[in-house]
Amino acid sequence: MxxxxxxxxxxxxxxxxxxxxxxLFETRAVTKRYxxxxxxxxxxxxxxxxxxxxxxxxxxxxxTTLFNLITxxxxxxxxxxxFAGRDVTALKDYQRARLGMxxxxxxxxxxxxxxALDNVRAVLAPGPGSGAVAAVLRLPAFRRSxxxxxxxxxxxxxxxxxxxxxxxxxxxxxxGEQRKLEICRALALEPRLLLLxxxxxxxxxxxxxxxxxxxxxxxxxxxxxxxxxxxxxxxVMGICERIYVLDHGxxxxxxxxxxxxxxxxxxxxxxxxxAC
Amino acid sequence: xxxxxxxxxxxxGPEGYWWANLLVLVSVYSLLGLSLNLINGxxxxxxxxxxxxxxxxxxxAGWLTVALAGTLPGPLVFVLxxxxxxxxxxxxxxxxxxxxLRLRGDYLAIATLGFGEIVRIAIQNSPRELLGGAEGLxxxxxxxxxxxxxxxAYRLLFVGLGLVLVVLVAAAIxxxxxxxxxxxxxxxxxDEVAAGLLGIDPTRSKVAAFLMGSTLAGLAGxxxxxxxxxxxxxEFGFMEMVKIFLIVVxxxxxxxxxxxLAAFVLLFVEQWLGRLPDSVGWVxxxxxxxxxxxxxxxxxxxxxxxxxxxxxxxxxxxxxGRRAAAxxxxxxxx
Numbered sequence: 115m116x117x118x119x120x121x122x123x124x125x126x127x128x129x130x131x132x133x134x135x136x137x138l139f140e141t142r143a144v145t146k147r148y149x150x151x152x153x154x155x156x157x158x159x160x161x162x163x164x165x166x167x168x169x170x171x172x173x174x175x176x177x178t179t180l181f182n183l184i185t186x187x188x189x190x191x192x193x194x195x196x197f198a199g200r201d202v203t204a205l206k207d208y209q210r211a212r213l214g215m216x217x218x219x220x221x222x223x224x225x226x227x228x229x230a231l232d233n234v235r236a237v238l239a240p241g242p243g244s245g246a247v248a249a250v251l252r253l254p255a256f257r258r259s260x261x262x263x264x265x266x267x268x269x270x271x272x273x274x275x276x277x278x279x280x281x282x283x284x285x286x287x288x289x290g291e292q293r294k295l296e297i298c299r300a301l302a303l304e305p306r307l308l309l310l311x312x313x314x315x316x317x318x319x320x321x322x323x324x325x326x327x328x329x330x331x332x333x334x335x336x337x338x339x340x341x342x343x344x345x346x347x348x349x350v351m352g353i354c355e356r357i358y359v360l361d362h363g364x365x366x367x368x369x370x371x372x373x374x375x376x377x378x379x380x381x382x383x384x385x386x387x388x389a390c
Numbered sequence: 391x392x393x394x395x396x397x398x399x400x401x402x403g404p405e406g407y408w409w410a411n412l413l414v415l416v417s418v419y420s421l422l423g424l425s426l427n428l429i430n431g432x433x434x435x436x437x438x439x440x441x442x443x444x445x446x447x448x449x450x451a452g453w454l455t456v457a458l459a460g461t462l463p464g465p466l467v468f469v470l471x472x473x474x475x476x477x478x479x480x481x482x483x484x485x486x487x488x489x490x491l492r493l494r495g496d497y498l499a500i501a502t503l504g505f506g507e508i509v510r511i512a513i514q515n516s517p518r519e520l521l522g523g524a525e526g527l528x529x530x531x532x533x534x535x536x537x538x539x540x541x542x543a544y545r546l547l548f549v550g551l552g553l554v555l556v557v558l559v560a561a562a563i564x565x566x567x568x569x570x571x572x573x574x575x576x577x578x579x580x581d582e583v584a585a586g587l588l589g590i591d592p593t594r595s596k597v598a599a600f601l602m603g604s605t606l607a608g609l610a611g612x613x614x615x616x617x618x619x620x621x622x623x624x625e626f627g628f629m630e631m632v633k634i635f636l637i638v639v640x641x642x643x644x645x646x647x648x649x650x651l652a653a654f655v656l657l658f659v660e661q662w663l664g665r666l667p668d669s670v671g672w673v674x675x676x677x678x679x680x681x682x683x684x685x686x687x688x689x690x691x692x693x694x695x696x697x698x699x700x701x702x703x704x705x706x707x708x709x710x711g712r713r714a715a716a717x718x719x720x721x722x723x724x
Binding site: 185186187206207208211212216217219223224225226227228232233235236237239240244245246249250251252256259260263299300302303 | 562565566568569570571572573574576577580581583584585586587588589590591592598644699
């Protein structure tokens with residue numbers, strides 16, 4: 115109850131500021147066609163700074179495709195993607211990421227043979243003294259930059275309770291820890307926008323509840339704006355302030371969790387699709 | 391690697407030429423293996439054009455040495471020719487790398503294989519006065535005169551030079567891999583899509599690995615050309631590529647110490663085969679088949695190489711740990 119009230123308050127605040135501050139992130143009628151198949155059709159999503167928004171829909175609705183269009187993993191057929199006040203449609207994935215857009219993956223995509231620590235360190239922006247020559251010669255500047263990177267990475271691992279696994283190869287971590295490490299690695303980019311693709315998939319209810327709490331805390335600590343794809347309705351309804359619903363690549367509903375839940379089109383899509 | 395006195399004793403003994411020659415070749419092939427390891431091991435790009443970069447380096451160094459011999463002090467010519475060889479090989483790496491690194495797996499292998507063959511055939515058909523054509527190029531001795539009395543000393547000089555270079559290059563690669571750039575390279579190799587989406591420029595990482603690998607193969611070529619004093623295109627054929635690849639796989643893709651050890655083992659066996667009596671001469675005559683067979687068996691049973699990405703020190707630690715009945719911490723990442 116308290117969470118709902120707080121969410122409503124924040125939502126109102128964000129709406130109030132909309133006229134003044136531009137959205138952090140926006141897709142303007144993005145469309146993706148693969149040959150004759152339209153995976154995403156004219157979807158416009160808009161996130162105010164600090165919002166936690168859900169993206170739901172039956173299997174094959176185009177949620178992950180939309181994530182790919184947002185992050186630059188795939189190119190749009192039509193439409194524009196805006197991030198932090200600029201049109202990023204023409205930017206490559208790594209360029210968008212460096213602007214502060216990080217994601218996790220539905221199927222875990224850690225770097226398997228690298229340690230948990232190195233998975234995080236690889237993403238952290240290296241400071242001065244990290245160049246190839248300084249590294250090969252192990253100059254003092256390199257040692258300092260390396261020590262700073264390690265300290266930052268360890269702090270992040272600590273934050274998500276992964277410190278004990280720092281030296282383990284990421285592929286050797288238990289499944290749930292791998293999911294957490296993905297979030298940890300995404301945070302290493304120091305993102306403003308965090309895109310979570312089914313972060314709770316495969317977790318048991320207790321783990322899901324813990325993850326929900328963590329995501330909520332991280333958002334407040336780090337002023338994150340979060341867009342999350344999740345199949346677990348309890349998870350989505352529990353933490354999201356707004357929800358977009360996709361079906362067959364189109365937005366069919368959009369609004370507060372209670373509005374979306376009551377929307378006949380959403381009920382139709384889920385019951386008709388037979389997947390819930 | 392030190393211990394000059396026993397080395398000297400060996401080199402001057404009756405078996406001296408043989409051992410010294412073996413150690414120089416081990417250094418050259420270690421450099422080749424270490425550099426290919428950057429591309430195929432750490433970088434996980436399947437390149438089969440390393441003999442091309444090696445040839446570019448050898449002929450680059452040879453050409454410049456011919457041009458400069460007598461005009462400048464010998465050691466300076468040697469150093470300049472090594473740098474030039476690295477530059478030529480790096481240029482070759484850029485030419486083949488930039489268009490081809492979009493290719494993956496088999497396609498990259500075929501494109502780089504083609505490149506290696508093109509280099510060899512181009513040299514073979516080059517004008518005689520430029521690179522010696524099919525007859526080969528004679529590289530003037532710029533470091534010291536080589537006669538019957540000084541041959542041992544010359545070999546010893548190259549044993550030292552080669553071993554120092556191997557140690558330097560191995561340390562440089564190890565340091566590079568354990569740095570921000572190195573982690574970007576490993577991340578790109580292990581999941582390129584994830585790397586790109588997490589702010590790492592995959593193309594840059596791949597080109598860097600490819601470029602460093604080809605440059606160091608050029609250095610190996612320069613040392614080889616100066617050591618041999620005469621190089622022919624036939625020495626840089628595809629079977630040499632197989633040898634280098636076998637060294638990398640034997641040692642473990644992504645293992646530095648394993649690579650050097652494998653170079654030693656392979657060349658020792660090869661040189662030793664050459665001394666077999668005629669009655670078992672077939673063992674030597676069939677070496678191409680035997681190498682291929684070893685490679686096939688390795689690929690089936692140990693696709694990441696004998697050691698995998700581990701170093702000899704990791705293996706030693708694991709072995710000691712197991713003896714102490716402590717729970718071993720599985721293969722440490724490089």
